[in-house]
Amino acid sequence: MERIAIFIDGPNLTYTMQQLGWDIDFGKLLRYFSRGGRLLRAFYYASRREGEFDPMLSFLDYLDYNGYTVVTKPQKRYYNPATGQYEIKGNMDIELAIDMLLLADHIDRAVLFSGDGDFRRLVEAVQMKGVRVVVVSTIRTLSPMIADELRRQADEFVDLADEEVKREIIRA
Numbered sequence: 001m002e003r004i005a006i007f008i009d010g011p012n013l014t015y016t017m018q019q020l021g022w023d024i025d026f027g028k029l030l031r032y033f034s035r036g037g038r039l040l041r042a043f044y045y046a047s048r049r050e051g052e053f054d055p056m057l058s059f060l061d062y063l064d065y066n067g068y069t070v071v072t073k074p075q076k077r078y079y080n081p082a083t084g085q086y087e088i089k090g091n092m093d094i095e096l097a098i099d100m101l102l103l104a105d106h107i108d109r110a111v112l113f114s115g116d117g118d119f120r121r122l123v124e125a126v127q128m129k130g131v132r133v134v135v136v137s138t139i140r141t142l143s144p145m146i147a148d149e150l151r152r153q154a155d156e157f158v159d160l161a162d163e164e165v166k167r168e169i170i171r172a
Helices: 010-020 026-033 056-065 093-106 117-128 148-153 163-169
Strands: 002-009 037-048 069-074 076-080 085-089 109-113 132-137 156-159
Touching (some): 002 010, 002 026, 002 093, 037 056, 037 093, 056 069, 069 093, 093 117, 117 132
Parallel strands (some): 002 109, 037 069, 109 132, 132 156
Antiparallel strands (some): 076 085
16 A cells, blocks of 8 residues: 655645635545555644744644644744845745655655745655655646646646545535
């Protein structure tokens, strides 16, 4: 039986869903994307606010109780001299990449929810370890949500806007 791990770039998926105009049922997502195999891990990566109320906490808690390993780190606030404004940074790419590489020897399929072209080299490295990589995003928005180089590198690309996929994972 094929061993599967799911890796969700939370901010990227959230923005993609805003562009598509519908919400995901994360329980249905686990069942749909682990069909035909055994789900070893499902990771959800997100940065969190530090020292103030974060509306994401209840959502992350829900995921944690429903089959996901939630990986977070505090957002960093920094001054951008080019804009003269304080900005928030909470990139989780390194955490996702490390986890996928660490699990590569124990899985047959990695399902990556992201359109970030920075993951192209990660996908290639994991493929060289014999893992089949499925990338999930969409090209059916005004501006495609997936970098072309990531889509080309994937063994399989699943478009979230595909009617069958939407029907299986949409939140009622």
